[in-house]
Amino acid sequence: MSNEKRIGVYVCHCGGNISDYVDVNKVVEEIKKEEPDAVIVKDLMFDCADASQSEMIDDIKKQKLDRVVVAACSPKLHETTFRNMAKRAGLNPFMLYHVDIREQASWAHENNRMGATLKALAHVRAGIAYVKSAEPLEKIKAETTRSVLIIGGGIAGLKAAIDLSAMDVNVVLIERSSKLGGHVAELGEIYPYYTAGSEIVKNLVDELSGRGNVAIFTNATVVSYSGYLGKFEVKVQRETSEITLQVGSIIVATGFDTYKPYTGEYGYEKVRGVITISELARVLSTAAGDGSAELIYDGRKVRQIAFIYCVGSRQKPPEDGGHANQYCSRYCCNAATSEALTVHRKFKDIKIYHFYRDMRTYGRNELMYESAGRSGSIFIRFDEDHPPLVAEEGNRCKITFWSSLIENQPVDMYVDLVVLITGMVPSHNEELNRALSLPVGVDGFYKEVHPKLRPVETNVTGILICGTSQAPRDVRETLSSASAAAAKAASFVLKRELELDPFVAFVDPGLCEAHQECIKECPYGAIELIEESGKKMAHVNSAKCKGCGACVAVCPTGAMQLKGYTNAEIKSMIGGLAR
Amino acid sequence: MSNVNFEPKILVFSTNMISDPGIDLAGMSHIDYPPSTRILRLPCSSMVRPEFIIYAFESGFDAVFIAADGGDCPYLSDCSERTARNVQRAVDMMKEKGIDQSRLRMAGICSVCSDAFANGVKNLYDIVKGLGPVNGSKNA
Amino acid sequence: MVDDVKALGAINIDACFNCGTCTAVCPLSSGSSSFPRRMITYAQIGVKEKILESPDLWLCNYCGECTKSCPRQADPAETMMALRRYATIEYSPPGVSFISKMIYKSKAFALSFLIIFSIIPLILMLSLHGSINSTSIMLFSFFPEHYIDIIGVTLGIIIFGIMLFGLAKMYFMTRKGVTKSNTGPVRILKWIVEFFQTIFKEVLAQERLDQCEMKGWRQRLSSEWFIHMTIFWGFTGLLVTTVLGFLLPTAISVPLANGIYIPITEPIRLLGTLSGLFLIYGASMAIINRVNKSRVYSSYSYFTDWALLIFLLLAGLTGYLLEMAYYLNSPLITYALLTVHLTVVFDLFAVAPFTKFAHAFYRPLAIWLSRSHNYI
């Protein structure tokens, strides 16, 4: 590489927006004076104007410029413009640096022209310092395998499989139990569309069957994985044999477990006639009723039912800092009102007393809440500190409650059945979590990188989460999140080749002393320890690296650096800014 | 020893997606802050090496302001904690070199936190103005 | 209990989600009363004592503000009405409470009840009537006054007994719901003061009703307050007329028995005439409102509400027709009308303790209780 650098510097007037407060001529003159490598230093009325861009392209070509600094407005507005210009001129776009002398200089310091000018000058110097040590960068290309592993054969897994297969992506779906459909398969009618859970599962399975690009393995679990986005290698245990799968991305859809009340919680397992909503759902899914039938449960004719909400959800944080399910399980208010409607529709003259804390029948489900009320349900609000008591008395369940709506005066009530509206808890997947190093949040559900920016992604790029493994959801929301995960996975594997940003970490082998701080710091597991010609050192997997630079900061020797922001580049910029 | 003519030079580390837009907004809103600040943008504030900070002081900056991402960072949700750990190491190094630790400041600046940025920088400016130039403090 | 109340007309009570809007818009609500939301909650949950132990139910005068603003269209005003029906049933003596229950719940029963209570006086009159003088009107020789007196007084005693029982039950139940904090003469004095306040302000001037609508005079004439005032004063006036006639035989009975014409200027007759006008105006306006459903309170009408108004109107109208026939000197028509008139009045009294009419005695007591107990 020749030492001679040919730099072009273009300082923008922005039609006065810069030049009114920044002495552009002075900047140009100073740079000309102090920077011999700056072959061209120009001021332009509008750097971004087409004519100016043509002028720059001409300069780059004719003057054989190999680095360019544009000093203009914020890079957020025009960095892409100028980088594209560089590309058109045949210059590596990353050999161009865009410095801000408008938002961060002229506009910020209108009352101090000298200060603004000096600041602009310093920023231009930093730009020059940067391009001097800059190296051309190319987007990283990574081949991907056009197949996706889906873990979990509940409705989320099934839906993701359907979507991906429809997008021409090969799918391997594994389920640890012997049958597909998960919890939903066991449910009766599901709000808000009154189709049986088993029916929904059947439709999904039917849609999936006969597709050539889907393989389904039941009784299968993940043993381990290696690789990275686009090229994962996953070992799967199937009954007796172990198989190895090559996939481009992994979707985790392992679902939830239902909360099991402890013995004695609202009389559970102690008082006859206390059951959970899942047990009621099972009873209802098999019971035929046309509105005149009688409900018999456990040999007892049921006339009055009490629903107790928020069992296992919205628990108070214990004083001693122990565990509690503080989250709301989201689906239960809706599911309970829906089950109540089913009861009212199938059986005659049954009163249901709903002991609730807040009715969370959000959105359209509010209508279901109202119609439950109009069909024979009565809603009684209770306070966190005054939960109802359940006891056995005679052949019935006695409920003593304190409703906050009537000043918490105790009232006794007798019912034939008590249904505990139990929430969702994260399913036990310790082995899987370990195998895939899946991040678990404080609530025990899988944690996404960011609920709004990257809602289905985990810290391991390419491993996605969806459905109720991530948070409590109802069927409709689960299907949506599964589709969203499918979309994300498709965007990883649909193109044979992935284009990734070039700003990734790299190791200077000469400096690395294998302190491994970077490995601990990396949130994406992108760094590993390798041995090269007898020397242990860190190695960055650029397909996993997101380019945050966290590793750079902790490296004791300065071996770990970020492309486009190398230590030399940053230091030279600091030097430029300080002058 | 504070000098009326002394203009403390402040280096600001900002981040491409979050705090740099916030600093831009301060300019767009014509909010006044000391022009002797210089801004250097990085992908994420957790990348700021303590060494960069020391290097800044050695290069002639009188103060360093880290405009961190806060919880909005597109890379890491805990980038503030990571940045804070690095800042702590920088503080230790500054102690060794006899640089007053109040010359280093870190604050979460979001993409519209123009006021927070301007106030933070002004405040740092005033403190450092009282302390005097960085090489001067070594002698004190 | 909620099903009972629904059967009594609170058809939308189930829609209530306890937001409290009704209480907050209620012109009668104060910081401590439980209009009407808590009543509804009690009814939903089935805490019937709480409802019967509170005089608040009777303070409501169905202005309809709550129903207009209810976000779930649960119609709290109608629920309050239904709860009053419920309380009427509950306060009645054990042996007869089924009557009001059946009257409210079954139109057939209500109808047969009315028919029976119309046939009884008709039979009585047909079998007991005296000489029919077809040339000049000898009203009380057609139907001797002492029969009317005997029947009237008997019916009065029965009604009064039922009423007293209800009032006593209400009094003792509501006293249970009150916490005492002041005793002694101050309280007694307050009770007395409030008693007169209740009588004059609330009963005679119907002050509470007036709070709901306060607009120009034209509107006031058709306001609920005015309609109710005319019905109240008309009815009371006629009652007083009757009692005076009973107490002062020389003014009415003697001339009527002997065919002596009573001039219109005669005070008692004048009172009766004016009262009748009031009653007819009030009852017909109320009926018109109900037909037009022009106000919230008149948008739903229960069978018994119609019956009461129709009977009031009939009582007034037959009275006037009677007067007219009397004036035109057509004896036979006069006798026939008297028969009808007395039957109507008999009916009106007979159903009084079991229908909406009951508010005439429960309401003043409730007002007095709430006034005096607010003080305690």
Add this chain to the structure above:
Amino acid sequence: MPEEEYDALVIGAGVAGMEAAIDLGDMGFKVMLVEKEPTIGGKMLLLSKVFPTLDCASCISGTKTSTVSHHQNIRLLTYSNVDEIEKSKSGFRARIIEKPRYVDASLCTSCGDCEDACPIIVPNEFDFGLRGRKAIYIPFDTAVPKSAVLDLDNCIYCMQCERTCPADAIDFLQVPKVHTVNVKAIILAVGFKLFQAEKKKDYRYGEYRNVVNSMQMERIVSPTRPYNAVVRPSDGKEPQNIGYVLCTGSRDKTVGNPRCSQVCCMYSMKQAQLIMGSLPAADITLYYMDIRAYGKGFEEFYRQSRDMGVKFVRGKVAKVEQKVNTDLTVYYEDTEGSGGMKKADHDLLVLSVGLLPNTDIVKAFNGIKVELDEVGWIKVRDEGKSSVLTSADGVFAAGCTTGPKDIPDSVLEAGAAASQCAAYIIKKMGSPIEQ
């Protein structure tokens, strides 16, 4: 103008539309993204911080706005209306009318000199009328694209802007541009309208100046706030006792919307927390019926709000009255207290308005039936299959198009719409790679 070809047309560049467009673009499909406003980002970009993680809305949507404006597979059209959509051989043919900005966006440097020169002031719709804007204006500080737009309806043709513009970007001769595009599928991401609070007459919005709606409050508490301080509109006083009226225009049959709007509880609590940040001494009371903190991390957020001292009163506010000093009295029943009518004074009252459909787009469909539900949201064809399917084949819905949704759910559903849309296109036309 020649007809343009795209794989998908995404209508609406709010957070859901942007997400769907990015997802499709990342898969390799060519997307046209159309926004009717002069800037993209939708309502989210105007918010302060967003629940439950209190991250800054502008930071998050900023990431997406910059991605869509530079994405190689996304063509962005702002200030454009989709005028007509009809069936065509390839799928749909759409006529899109790009309204004239009267400013050449490629020349505009967003310096704002024209704004300074313009003599006309009208209320700024992006600040919900809290402050003014000029007839030529840059919609707001964080607008994308950052270009001025001239509102000809309010312009007096004084030509001051044209004389002032250093870039000669003002062009009064611009005319509407018509784009005819052929697409294989359509994603509707048209968002929502706010409930017009004046319709709930008892709350006297529009009459009492210190009764504001939650979107105005959102602007007041956001860092780019109109008054640069949290103050109340009537007299600029710093509010010390703020009331929030939840379910304004939701769960209320008297205004014709019996449904719950899903987000009001949460955004009200969020605003309360933000206000406590800038006005630590302020009392904040939320009048609610049920706190619907149902999403991930929401319940924890609710508990945190209570712990921070936000007061929660269970009772729907029935009416509002103004006092002489422009403070407000609310009437309600504390349904969990001793009962009876209660009054409370507040110096600022925020109406937590609900979300209503914004589905005028269905009128553009010619010969294609996109059904609405009884409230007017786009009807979902089969929720047991996917909640992004509309009644029309090849037309998908994302975000609040089918009903109110919070941001995480909108983003997820946008992904779902992209997925269904991609599958549809591939099934019909083959994958974008093989083409």
